[in-house]
Amino acid sequence: MTKETAIKLFQDQRVRVEWDNDxxxxxxxxxxxxxxxxxxxxxxxxxxxxxxxxxxEGSEVSEKIGQLKMESPDGKLRLTDVADTEQLLRLIQSIPSPKAEPFKLWLAKVGYERIEETEDPEKAFDRAMETYLKKGYSANWINQRLKSIEVRKELTDEWDIRGVKKGLEHAILTDEITMAWTGMTTREYKDFKDLKKENLRDNMTNLELVLNMLAEASTTEISKEKNPETFEENKKVAQKGGKVADAARKQLEKNTGKSVISPLNAKELGKKLDDKNNELE
Known part of the structure; x- marks a missing residue:
């Protein structure tokens, strides 16, 4: 079964979803x-x-519910009950909530958007840009972020080819890359930025995003050349890819005299941008 994992937002609240191509x-x-x-x-x-x-009550809805592995807040894949749109609409009827009708409209919109994005993939990027703009990110940052998504996808596709398992093994290799170019694990990096469940990349500066992309793109290219066959070989490739970005980071810091790794998170980055705009005005 070919699936695509995503997070959809309903009134700024996250809902995990998966698209089954079959x-x-x-x-x-x-x-x-x-x-x-x-x-x-x-x-x-x-x-x-x-x-x-x-x-x-004799309802058959709950008996037809299936399970899929979805990413939990701690980043691990865990089985969770899932429902398709038809099943979900029937379940909503049993949940007294003023949000029921808006949620039904949202479900219809999600389905329609998927059809549009299948016919024109650029629409997915347009919607992502619109979401980030609403959150206060700059257009320049958003362009970098969207590019980072593409680079990350190329890397995870390469890992899939090499037999690296989604979830824990992907997380371990990501840690190896992050450690190689920042000197911190992903968790330590998030702690440095005072993050909990938030997405790390959504809280990177432009420079951090660029260097992280360099690390992941380098890992992809080295993997294609080295053809790692075991998980340990993939770890070594991840470390080498991260070291490419580490060298670039150190050279930049030597020339600028300041650290590239920033403790700023999205909220603080937004405030900094607002302060700068106020000064210009």
Whole structure:
């Protein structure tokens, strides 16, 4: 089954989804949807109680629910209950929420956007740019970020070819790259920027994004030339790719006299940009 993983936003709240090319369906994380609709801080418990209620009422909806591995807040892939659009609409009818109708419209919009993006992939980038602009990012930063997504995809595709497993093994290799060019693991880098669940790349400066892209693109190219066959060989390739960016970082820092690695996160970067614009005005 060929799948595409993504995060969709409903009123600025994240919903994990996966697109199945074979079935041509979106599958949505049920606990994410319940969290959005109910505002509950225990969506798993709410879903467990709802399943029991539906079963006692003789509903077959919960029995047809499947499971997929989706990325959890700690970055690991874990099995979670998922529903396609039809199943989700039936579940929503059992959840008293003022957001039910807006959510139904959102589901229809997500499906329509997927059809558009299949016919014209540029629309996906346009929507991503629109989302980042709403969050206050500069156009220059957004262009770098979108390019970094493309570079990352090329790297993960290469890892898939080499038999590297999604989830933990991808995370380990990413750590190797990050450590090689920053001197920190991904978790340490996030701590340095005072981040918790936030996406690290969304909190990088332009320079950090560029160097991270260089590290990942270098890893991809070295992998294509070296053809690593084992996970340990892939780790060595990841380290070599990261070292390319490390050399560039050190040369730049030598010439500028300041560190490239910044403790600024997205909120602080946005404030810095606002302050700069106010000064210009």
């Amino acid at each position: 079935q041509e369906k979106w599958f949505f994380s049920i606990i994410d949807v319940i969290g959005v609709l109910t505002g509950s801080d225990r969506p798993r418990k709410y879903w467990s109680d709802l399943k029991s209620k539906l079963k006692s």
